[in-house]
Amino acid sequence: MPPPPDTRLATACVLLYGDHPDLAHRFFDAWGRYGNGMELRVGMNTCSPATEGIVDRAASRDPSIRVVRSVTNLGKPSMMRRLFRLAPIETEWVMWFDDDSFPYRGDWYASLAVAITAQPESVMLGIQASVLVDEALCRRIESAPWYRGWPWLPSDQPGRAARIDFVLGGFWVLRSDWIQRLNWPDGLMTHFEDDYLLGEAIRQHGGQLGYFRSGVRVDTAPRRAPLGKGGLLRLKQISES
Numbered sequence: 001m002p003p004p005p006d007t008r009l010a011t012a013c014v015l016l017y018g019d020h021p022d023l024a025h026r027f028f029d030a031w032g033r034y035g036n037g038m039e040l041r042v043g044m045n046t047c048s049p050a051t052e053g054i055v056d057r058a059a060s061r062d063p064s065i066r067v068v069r070s071v072t073n074l075g076k077p078s079m080m081r082r083l084f085r086l087a088p089i090e091t092e093w094v095m096w097f098d099d100d101s102f103p104y105r106g107d108w109y110a111s112l113a114v115a116i117t118a119q120p121e122s123v124m125l126g127i128q129a130s131v132l133v134d135e136a137l138c139r140r141i142e143s144a145p146w147y148r149g150w151p152w153l154p155s156d157q158p159g160r161a162a163r164i165d166f167v168l169g170g171f172w173v174l175r176s177d178w179i180q181r182l183n184w185p186d187g188l189m190t191h192f193e194d195d196y197l198l199g200e201a202i203r204q205h206g207g208q209l210g211y212f213r214s215g216v217r218v219d220t221a222p223r224r225a226p227l228g229k230g231g232l233l234r235l236k237q238i239s240e241s
Contacts, residue, residue, distance in 0.1 A: 009113060010093040010173060013041045013083045015076055016055070019048035023099045023221060028058040030102040034215075036109045037064060038095075041086055043079035044069045076169075077185040077194055084184070089176045100221035101171040108215025112173065115212040122210025124202055126172035127218055131196050132160035141200060146182045148204040166199025167209055170219040174198075181205060 012035070016024055024047075031040065042055055042065060052069075059065040068082050084094065093116070103109070115125060138161045141147060152162035172195075178184070182201050185194060199209065 008091050009038075009109075009116075010095045011039045011041065011089050011091045011176070012095040012097065013043065013080070014097040014099060015043045015045070015079055015083075016047050016051055016099045017045045017073065019051065020099060020221075021048065021050035021054055024051045024054045027097065027099055027102045028054055030104060032058070032061070034103040034106055034108060035062075038109075039064045039066070039091075041083040042067045043083050045073045045075070045079055046071060080194070081185050084179050089179070092176060093173050094176045094179065095173045096169070096171065098170040098219070101216065101218045102220075103216050105215035111214040112212055115210065115214070116173075119210035121208045123175045123178055123207040124167050124172055124198070125210040125212040126167035127213050128165065128209055128211055129168055130163055130165050132157055133162055133164055133196075134159070135161040138162055141197070144186060144197075144201070146186065146201045146204060150204050153203075164196045164200045165203070165209060166196040168218060169195030169198075171213075171216050173212065178202065178205075178207065 014027060014031075016027075040062070042059075044051070044055065044067065047055070047069070055065075055067060059067055066086060068079065068086060070079065074082070080096070112125075116122075119125065132155050138152060153165065155161060155163050182198075182205065184198065184201070186197075186201075202209065
C-alpha cells in the first residue's frame with residue numbers, strides 16, 4: 001500500500017459569505033473527515049452568527065484552522081489577498097475552495113498528489129474552462145502589471161476579441177510561488193473575474209494549466225454575491241482528457 005500523501009503538500013483556503021450556515025456546515029463536516037491535517041485559512045465576509053458559530057466550533061477542535069473575519073463584504077479578491085498574506089505560505093501548493101465546493105471522498109488528497117506528479121509542467125490544476133472576452137476587457141488586461149504582451153488566443157465568434165483558458169474559481173490548486181510572481185490577487189479584479197484573469201496571467205508568464213477534480217464537488221450552489229459586470233461569454237467547460 002502506498003504511503004499517505006504529505007500533509008505539507010498544500011495550504012488550503014476557503015471563503016465564506018453572508019448567511020449560509022448550511023454551506024459552512026457541509027464544508028466543515030467534509031473537512032473534518034477528509035482535510036488530512038492540512039492548514040486551513042478561513043475568510044469570512046460579513047458572515048451571520050450561525051455561520052460564525054460553525055467556524056468557531058471547527059477552529060476549537062482543529063488548531064490548524066486560522067480565521068480572518070470582516071464585518072463588511074470585502075469581496076473575494078480582497079479576502080483572498082488577506083488569506084494568502086496572513087502568514088508566509090510554506091507549502092509548495094496553495095488550495096482554494098469557495099464555500100459551495102468541498103472534498104467528498106477519502107482518496108481525493110492522494111489523487112491530487114498523483115495528478116500533480118503526472119502533470120509536472122502545470123502550475124495550476126482544477127476544472128478547465130474557456131471564455132470569450134470583448135475588446136474592452138482585453139484593453140483592461142493589457143494594463144495589468146502582470147501582462148507581458150503575449151498574443152491573445154483567437155476567438156471564433158464575431159464581437160468577441162479573444163479567448164481565455166482558465167480553471168474554474170470554485171476550487172483550484174496553484175503553485176505557491178506564483179502568488180508572489182504575479183502579486184496575486186491584483187487590483188483589477190471583481191468577484192466574478194478572479195478565475196479567468198488568473199488563467200490569463202498564468203499564460204502571460206508562460207505557465208500551463210492542468211486538470212484535477214477527483215473527489216471534490218465544485219460550484220454546487222447558485223451565486224450568492226451581488227452580480228457583477230463582465231465583458232465575457234462563457235464558452236465551454238473542458239473535460240478531462
